[in-house]
Amino acid sequence: MEKILDGKAFANLLGQNLKEKVKKLKDEGITPHFCVINIGDDPASKIYVRTKKRRAEKMGIIQDIYQMSADTKQEEALALIDKLNADPAINGLMVQLPAPKQIDADALLERIDPNKDVDGLTPANIGHLWMGNHFVEPATAEGIIALLKHYEIPLEGKNVVIIGRSNIVGKPLAALMLEQNATVTIAHSRTKNLGEITKKADVLVSATGQAFLVKADMVKDGAVVVDVGMNHVDGKLVGDVDFDKVKEKTSYITPVPGGVGPLTVQFLMEAVVKLTRRQNK
Numbered sequence: 001m002e003k004i005l006d007g008k009a010f011a012n013l014l015g016q017n018l019k020e021k022v023k024k025l026k027d028e029g030i031t032p033h034f035c036v037i038n039i040g041d042d043p044a045s046k047i048y049v050r051t052k053k054r055r056a057e058k059m060g061i062i063q064d065i066y067q068m069s070a071d072t073k074q075e076e077a078l079a080l081i082d083k084l085n086a087d088p089a090i091n092g093l094m095v096q097l098p099a100p101k102q103i104d105a106d107a108l109l110e111r112i113d114p115n116k117d118v119d120g121l122t123p124a125n126i127g128h129l130w131m132g133n134h135f136v137e138p139a140t141a142e143g144i145i146a147l148l149k150h151y152e153i154p155l156e157g158k159n160v161v162i163i164g165r166s167n168i169v170g171k172p173l174a175a176l177m178l179e180q181n182a183t184v185t186i187a188h189s190r191t192k193n194l195g196e197i198t199k200k201a202d203v204l205v206s207a208t209g210q211a212f213l214v215k216a217d218m219v220k221d222g223a224v225v226v227d228v229g230m231n232h233v234d235g236k237l238v239g240d241v242d243f244d245k246v247k248e249k250t251s252y253i254t255p256v257p258g259g260v261g262p263l264t265v266q267f268l269m270e271a272v273v274k275l276t277r278r279q280n281k
């Protein structure tokens with residue numbers, strides 16, 4: 001009975017509109033321009049950075065990649081952020097995570113000018129998010145809310161269970177779900193009796209990085225399931241959800257790949273353009 005929530009198709013639809021917006025900005029002599037700082041050699045990060053670059057090119061956005069070596073010192077990374085903050089030609093910047101051990105990633109995020117914070121991860125923008133007066137939001141969380149709205153899936157009064165409490169997915173999604181008047185539970189690695197909690201969810205979101213964590217007996221009949229996980233198993237990309245079995249119980253479900261991933265990249269691009277427009281009034 002499942003219906004697939006086609007994140008890829010929705011991202012492409014949004015992409016058409018964004019391309020038009022970028023074209024209009026270019027007609028006014030403005031080209032959105034953002035920078036990704038990647039420190040070290042994490043193979044997944046390198047793929048994500050390239051995926052963003054391809055999407056940016058498709059949208060007409062300039063993306064510079066600052067690839068820093070694995071032994072980069074904290075001061076060197078901070079100096080680069082300061083330089084990009086001060087450069088009026090740069091509309092946005094982000095640090096690709098994870099960073100190597102010697103780097104205090106939180107301190108880097110804190111140093112980004114909140115007006116150029118395309119990821120919505122500076123303390124100022126996280127504060128705005130929880131206060132309900134945000135301008136940029138972490139892209140994955142924003143993408144999930146937009147996808148559910150696109151498919152006209154109501155959230156008001158619904159029990160939403162989010163598995164995962166990271167700063168980039170679980171926590172910001174909880175803030176946005178509350179804003180939609182959902183009743184939100186966040187579960188995590190120390191949660192007891194996970195299945196009993198997830199079974200109460202009208203909308204279940206998993207963002208753990210644990211392949212096949214969510215089994216069919218943890219899901220209520222007719223639930224909406226959103227799978228954020230990206231895990232490599234036997235050379236294949238899979239989510240957190242045991243898709244083939246779980247889909248039999250759901251009313252809607254996102255696939256991996258082709259679900260949340262494309263929306264994350266698209267909403268990052270949307271943030272770049274939003275900030276560019278605001279900086280140029």
Ligand code: NAD
Pocket residue numbers: 140163164165166167168169170187188189190191194207208209210213228229230231260261262264265
């Ligand atoms: P993270 O490692 O920072 O956080 C994982 C969270 O999952 C933690 O809060 C932890 O408590 C919880 N968790 C781990 N094992 C658990 C278990 N057995 N039971 C319950 N909770 C458990 O990860 P993250 O950065 O939030 O990313 C999570 C996953 O989502 C990863 O697979 C990542 O690749 C993926 N991701 C995908 C997108 C996308 O666009 N699709 C974007 C960001 C992250």
